[in-house]
Amino acid sequence: MEQNRKITIQDIAEKAKVSKSTVSRVLTSTARVADDKRAAVLKAMDELNYRPNIFARGLASGQSLTIGVLTQNFGSPFFDAILRGILQGLNGSSYSAIFTDGRWQAEMEEEALRTLLGRQVDGVIVVGGFSPGATLARVGEQAPIIVVGRRIAELADRCIWVDNYQAAYDVTRYLLDAGHRRIAHIAGTLSHEDAVARRDGYMRALQDAGIAVNRALIVEGDFRSHSGLMAVEMLFTRGEPFSAIFAANDQMAVGARLALHRRGIRVPQDVALVGFDNQVDSAYMVPPLTTVNQPAVEMGEAAARAMLQLLKHQPVQLPVFRTELVIRESVVRLQ
Amino acid sequence: MEQNRKITIQDIAEKAKVSKSTVSRVLTSTARVADDKRAAVLKAMDELNYRPNIFARGLASGQSLTIGVLTQNFGSPFFDAILRGILQGLNGSSYSAIFTDGRWQAEMEEEALRTLLGRQVDGVIVVGGFSPGATLARVGEQAPIIVVGRRIAELADRCIWVDNYQAAYDVTRYLLDAGHRRIAHIAGTLSHEDAVARRDGYMRALQDAGIAVNRALIVEGDFRSHSGLMAVEMLFTRGEPFSAIFAANDQMAVGARLALHRRGIRVPQDVALVGFDNQVDSAYMVPPLTTVNQPAVEMGEAAARAMLQLLKHQPVQLPVFRTELVIRESVVRLQ
DNA sequence: CTGTTAGCGCATTCAT
């Protein structure tokens, strides 16, 4: 099967008539090497199609050149965008990423973190999740860590996130400005801090506008489409009238849209609809969805770059990311 | 920073009063160990919170316990489902996955494959992509390989795929049975074999029904939503009437849906619409989309399991995956 | 069943 024996640093040393050390030096460029020798080494490496053994290197150097990414739910467009950004940010560096999926379950996340650390990753990027801050802080003692999509008190200077509270406030404000007074909210899983922040921003905006928060207009979903559909059903069951719905993410907005359609309710003429996350296909909904854009790719890229900095023991300055209200056609001014 | 020195097999050997070898044996369970010693070792490992160094292990054993996954486009729901399946299939095994993204570009794929191999992965799973079969076959000589989502002649017994041609044939047949005669097709990128197979299945079904293929009713898209929208525009520009559209994937169907909506054309009353892939939110479109289900998660899982078999040098028997027409509300019988 | 001995391929002192 593997006819050609693994060629090692030794082989190329012989071929280039130098010592292993010299070869190692041109490999790591940790010390100067005479130009002619370096050339000979390079030539030999090329001719023999040499590939350093990453394990030997890792064992000897203590570095894995791998950064571990703990994510949740590969399927989510939002998280995918972040992952894409991370890959992009790592591009060109000598680091690779290895992913594990926490599936939004704290125990699984711990397990995933464990395997990552067990794989001697040089750093960890945590994307979202439920793990308590203390757990992550502990991880942070073992390896450089960057958290994206969450704000963790214990790791304040290592988090990349957006202000969900403010964004939700702005959405609600926008709906109010359009003349809506009875605005329903489909919240995300409320054990998740983002969901809470979005709901709170919504409530606060209402209060600031002098409108009492009506609990009957708030339904908790789970960030998935189906829960958006169910939430609208729930709203009708409760019988509280509403002229607008603010869903805590686009997926739930999609579900809500279908529920409205089933009841013959038109969007935006009868009910306005706003989502959150600006996932790609939201622009292609019928009608195109007004939503909040989170610069997911950029956040992922920033996370990767920050990690690279940390690994070089350089100080990191995390950029600030802003959300943006993307106005499309699912909201219309109330007469 | 790292106050506590790395604890090694040696430490736990001393603590358990056995030799390193014995510890190694309980670790790898390659040989029987007396129950009491095993217990002592386990206890010591637990108390010292021991984590084997994966590099040392890899170096000594020649195994990386890592399988490399080459994928395209993290953002696609279909590919994500496959990845999720792979992760799922690896779950419980001692293998981890490491992902790289080929971004649908042959050169990038080659590069990605190279880094994967450079990382000494024990096996490679290729998801989709453009790499020529010969390239993949070459990779297959260096490490076990499984290909999912493509059928490659050189690697016939290593591919997991579905019969796109037949599925497309069935879709078209379904539309014909519903009374449609002027059926448009929005193809995917035709440099991609799946796109070709789907188009060909469509054409064949028409021919078998005695209907001449009308080139003006076929538009090439690129699998993305926007191209679906553009395709419909193109169709109208061409002026060929049609009563149904078969898009080569759901994303393009979404785009097509919006284009129709913009022109005030109702689905399914005025035009029937069918997609392909059954991505999650298709069930929540307005109206819910009739589409072809590809068991993506199952395919990914099967790929992982097959890989595990290969790594154990056991013969693999790849399961056959069938597509299924998922009938929802975007098609109505023509009067 | 268990301990002893040799490396795995490379980075990194230490000499020179």
Added chain:
DNA sequence: ATGAATGCGCTAACAG
């Protein structure tokens, strides 16, 4: 600037 020597932590023969 370069070679020789040492060891990273573990697995895998080899004895016993």
